Each structure stands twice: as C-alpha cells, then as structure tokens.
Amino acid sequence: KGLSSKGPGALPADIAVPGYDRAQVTNGIVHLGIGAFHRGHMAVYVDTLLADDPHWGIIGASLRRPDTKVALEPQDGLYTVSARDGAGEQLRIIGAIREIIDASADVAPLIARMAAPEIRIFSLTVTEKGYCHDPASGALRADHPDVVADLQNPASPRSVPGVITAALAARRAGGAGPVTVLSCDNLQGNGEIARAAITGFARRVDPALADWIAAHVTFPSTMVDRIVPATTDADRAAIAARLGVEDAWPIVTEPFHQWVIEDHFAAGRPAFDRAGAQLVADVAPFELMKLRLLNGSHSTLAYLGQLLGHEEVAQAIRDPLLGAMIPRMMADEIRPTLDVPGIDLGDYCAALVARFANPSLHHRTAQIAMDGSQKLPQRIIAPLRARAGKGLASPLLTLSLAGWIAYMMQRGDTIADPQAALLQTAAQGQSPAQATARVLGLTQIFGPMDDFLRDLIPQTAPHVARIIEGGPAAAIQYALKGAN
Numbered sequence: 001k002g003l004s005s006k007g008p009g010a011l012p013a014d015i016a017v018p019g020y021d022r023a024q025v026t027n028g029i030v031h032l033g034i035g036a037f038h039r040g041h042m043a044v045y046v047d048t049l050l051a052d053d054p055h056w057g058i059i060g061a062s063l064r065r066p067d068t069k070v071a072l073e074p075q076d077g078l079y080t081v082s083a084r085d086g087a088g089e090q091l092r093i094i095g096a097i098r099e100i101i102d103a104s105a106d107v108a109p110l111i112a113r114m115a116a117p118e119i120r121i122f123s124l125t126v127t128e129k130g131y132c133h134d135p136a137s138g139a140l141r142a143d144h145p146d147v148v149a150d151l152q153n154p155a156s157p158r159s160v161p162g163v164i165t166a167a168l169a170a171r172r173a174g175g176a177g178p179v180t181v182l183s184c185d186n187l188q189g190n191g192e193i194a195r196a197a198i199t200g201f202a203r204r205v206d207p208a209l210a211d212w213i214a215a216h217v218t219f220p221s222t223m224v225d226r227i228v229p230a231t232t233d234a235d236r237a238a239i240a241a242r243l244g245v246e247d248a249w250p251i252v253t254e255p256f257h258q259w260v261i262e263d264h265f266a267a268g269r270p271a272f273d274r275a276g277a278q279l280v281a282d283v284a285p286f287e288l289m290k291l292r293l294l295n296g297s298h299s300t301l302a303y304l305g306q307l308l309g310h311e312e313v314a315q316a317i318r319d320p321l322l323g324a325m326i327p328r329m330m331a332d333e334i335r336p337t338l339d340v341p342g343i344d345l346g347d348y349c350a351a352l353v354a355r356f357a358n359p360s361l362h363h364r365t366a367q368i369a370m371d372g373s374q375k376l377p378q379r380i381i382a383p384l385r386a387r388a389g390k391g392l393a394s395p396l397l398t399l400s401l402a403g404w405i406a407y408m409m410q411r412g413d414t415i416a417d418p419q420a421a422l423l424q425t426a427a428q429g430q431s432p433a434q435a436t437a438r439v440l441g442l443t444q445i446f447g448p449m450d451d452f453l454r455d456l457i458p459q460t461a462p463h464v465a466r467i468i469e470g471g472p473a474a475a476i477q478y479a480l481k482g483a484n
C-alpha cells in the first residue's frame, strides 16, 4: 500500500497535508532536474502558497533518469518531506508536483509541455555541470559533447541549454509568450550562467531566436539553501512506519531553509515571499555568503573528511581538527571577503556549524566530493583570489584546496567529475609539487595562468606534501598552528 492509495486524509493527525484542493491546481511551472533538492526546497515553498494562488502547480522533469517518475507517479506525485534535527522530526506531505515527465528517452513531450502558454516559469536544479558552461569564463562550452550533439540535432536535444532553447523556439513559434528561467543551482550568478548558456546555444541555432529570448525571457539569479541529502533505505523505512503507508521516495532535510530571489520575472510569479522567500534587487552578496561559507566549508569537510575516514558531514565536523579548522577558516579568512546587507555573519557562521553537526542528517561526504571541478572555483578559489588581491595570506583556504588535490592524487581513479580524465592525468602518479602545479594549470577549470595562480602553487604544494607524507591530521594540525 502506497501513499496515494490511502490518501493524505487518512494519515496520522501529526502529519501535515496539503492545505488546498489539488483538483483546483493548474500548472504554472516546469521544473528540470526533479531530484532531491527541488523536492525538499522550491516545491515546499510552492506547496505553501498554492492555497492562496492555485495557478503554480509544478510539472517535474528529468533529462537523465526515470527514477523520480517511477517512484512518484504511482502515488500521484505526493511525497513526504521529513525535516529533522537533534530536537525532533516533522513530516509534511507535499502536493505541489502534479505531473512527472521522464525525458531521458524522449524529450518531445517535455518540450510540448514547456511551450504551453499556462507555463510561466522554467525552474532548474540540474547540477552545476548541467549548464555545459566553462567554469572559468561562464560561457557555453561549444565543445561540450552534449552541446555538439544538440547543435547537430537541435530538434531532439539532450543538454539543458538545448532543451530550453528548443522549448523557447516552440513558445516563440506558438505565441505562448514570455517566460522566466529560474536557476536554483549552486553557482555564482546562476541566472547569468543560465542566460549565457541558453542564449549562447540559441545564437548558434538561430540568431533571431536569441534576439527574441533577449526581449522575452528573464534569468533572475537565486541563492538557495537547505541541506537535502540523498534519501536512504533506512529513511524510507522510518518514514513508512510513521505514515502507516509506503512512500517510495520521501525527502529528508533540516528544518532550516532559505531562498533569496532576484525579483525579475518576465511573466509574473507566485508570492514566494509569503512562503518565506526574500525577493531582492541583487542576490550577489547572499550568493557569495552561501557559496563561500556553507559550500566552501562543505567541500573542505568532504575532501579532508574523506581522507580522515569520515563518511558523513556530522562526523567530520565533530572531528576535533576539522571542528577547529572550519570555524577559524570561516571567521579569519572567508568572512572578511563578504559584506551582506542585514545579515550578522557571526551568527550565520555559528548556525552553519550547528547545521553541519545535525545528527539526524546522514549527508555523505562522498556526495559533496563529486564534481569538484565545477565547485572549487567559486567555493574556494574565488575567496582565495579576493584575499590575494588585498595582499592577505589564506593558510586554511589553501589547506582546503590542498585537500582536494591530495584526494585526487590518492583516490583519482574513483572520482565522479565531468573533468575526471583531466584531473586524473594531472594528479595521479605525480609528486605533490607536480600535482599541484598541473591541477592549478588546468585552464578549462581555473582559466588562464596568471600571477594569482602562479603564487598559489607554491603556497598549496607544501600542504599537499604534508597530507600525503604525514597524513591529513598532522597537516591540519600544522596549518592550525601556523595560522595562529
């Protein structure tokens, strides 16, 4: 027996259920990349505001995997969100997703749905690599294999820029009107990256379409924050026990959630603010804060944590060495690169450490360690560059970078990264000094070699050598003494 067979009305009284009639909801949003994060973040905001404004139901699509459709379709798109911390757990059934499309086999039905006039927002969580952009310049990578294939065959695309361009071409042809592309991926200037990727693709297909997009489509940037780990079988069993019915794919997350959105919508928007989002003119300071303090610390905990044998973030932050390093790195090295209106960064950092230590989130360091080439430039290299520009030393950020390089030297054959082949060749079988120079010399990831990168190599290589030769614990201890 599954979630929908019993119906939300028959669930135990302490389970929150949709506060609106699902039959009255119409579609307004197509979401690409219907993974864990969307279902634990944006879909929850939408679910909150559907009672006031039922025109924003979500059609969720995956370009890569049938798994969400297989799990959620039999339960009418309903699923549970479990928000938990050391103090307890709250369960809520989310009804915002009305339909799920598996576009991995056939993309045409998805493009047809995206071309409907009722759809006014295309939202995205397709991972950093889904934009097919060059992390160093932000531009579309015209040599990306998926982009090459889609440019040859733009009517049946597979890449995110290709699919959205095809949908926009169909909207233009059918008079479906303007639309907003709302990126919710962890990328600095995610709206601008989406714009560059999509208009870059469209211009190569049809310059008139690119002009139409410039006039009819907006790309607000957003800062998204809620830790949503991959669901485990143990989560599924525990949630089924509380519901009294099976949920094939519940989402487990923390109580905290934050969403800051640039208020620049081409065809209207739901009152996201009434569900707790913040609408601002410029999201950039919030993005930098989150990418550097939260995501930068996460990547540090992931690579050094992996090397120390910590499989989960909560375990890594309880390690005395990482538990000392992370607050120091945030306070001494990252905070001085930030200036965020209306936010006390000291409180923000303290809250982050508590969130990392949440004992009921089993957030795997191996999951965060994936796709480092797409993440490190904005999380670690950008604050390093900002500090170097002011003549400031950054021993702990440099150690964090060294952790990634050492991880690739030792585990290179197991890494999941779109640039895995390049990174393996650069790091494996090299001395620490060579590996550091060769990794930081990868222009596809870091951009052209310049004075900043040239200086960074000799600052980073000794940390890498200490990690490899004396072990990660001794290397962290050494850096913490030096950073005093």
Ligand code: NAD
Binding pocket: 032, 033, 034, 035, 036, 037, 038, 061, 062, 063, 064, 065, 125, 126, 127, 128, 129, 130, 159, 160, 184, 185, 186, 187, 224, 225, 226, 227, 228, 229
């Ligand atoms: P997930 O693995 O559950 O889902 C990822 C989705 O992206 C899937 O639908 C997958 O099919 C799709 N995808 C992967 N590669 C793609 C590609 N090359 N082209 C098109 N689609 C592709 O992961 P998730 O937890 O949902 O995270 C997705 C993204 O959300 C992250 O990469 C990040 O940018 C953002 N995010 C996640 C969290 C979190 O805590 N999970 C927090 C903030 C932001």
